[in-house]
Amino acid sequence: MKLTIDKTKSIHSQVYEGIKEAIISLEFLPGQRLSEKELSAMLDVSRTPIREAFIRLSEKGLLEIYPQRGTFVSYIDIDKVKESLFVRESLECAALRQSIARLNQDDITALRALIAKQKEFQDEKGRETFYYFDEKYHEKLIEMSGYQNVWSVIQAEKLHLDRVRYLSLLATRKTSKLIEEHEEILNAVIAKDVEMAQFQLSKHIKESTVEIIELYKETYTEFFSKS
Structure with a gap:
């Protein structure tokens, strides 16, 4: 687990975020059993913040806690993924209208720079960095709207969606298509064509998520809930 605890900051928060990211990024695989004792030793912390993180993550649907059996990483639930998709699409598209109304040259420059970064890291070795800048592109679109809390809401609601997106790091997928779509969105934003920008x-x-779901339900069936 890639986490070094900074004892000068909140240990509880760091432990929670670290375990959450390990689940989302599939470092901890669906169905994997997690041990309070092992994580406590690994992170050099007491078992209390581990236990509290487990409870919070179970409330988010990322862990399943079974008395007498243990704690397990939840399987990916397609219904929860679709709910996350609905929230993200609704909020991003709604905010985009305001972003276009407030658009300035600095915004355009920033979005172009983020697309350039995606192109720089679009090969398989740079895939994780590519998705970092993919996230930053969407965050910038929201930030431009002036609605400062919307991205935080989206981040909280799209945990299950992000688990599916990380599956694309396990196999080759056309990042060039995502870049092309980002450029189409930007072109519509620059043209101040609200309807086209929202459509794109x-x-x-939708398409990037549905494509991943359909592809990996067949390839990684062991990661998905059977219900």
Whole structure:
């Protein structure tokens, strides 16, 4: 687990975020059993913050806690993924209208720079960095709207969606298509064509997610809930 605890900061928060990211990024695989004792030793912390993180993550649907049996990483639930998709698409597309109304040259420059970074890291070795800048692109679109808390809401609601997106790191997928879609969104934003920009953004969010779900339900069936 890639986490070094900074004892000068909140240990509880760091432990929670670290375990959450390990689940989302599939470092901890669906169905994997997690041990309070092992994580406590690994992170050099007491078992209390581990236990509290387990409870919070179970409330988010990322862990399943079974008395007398143990704690397990939840399987990916397609219904929860679809709910996350609905929230993300609705909020991003709604905010985009305001982003276009407030658009300035600095915003355009920043979005172009983020697309350039995605192109720089689009090969398989740079895939994780590519998705970092993919996230930053969407965050910038929201930030431009002036609605400062919307991205935080999206982040909280799209945990299950992100688990599916990380599956694309396990196999080759066309990042060039995602870049092309980002450029189409940006072109519509620059043209201040609200309807086209919202259409392109909605299509981009839906298609990229549905494509991954359909592909990996067949390839990684052991990661998905059977219900």
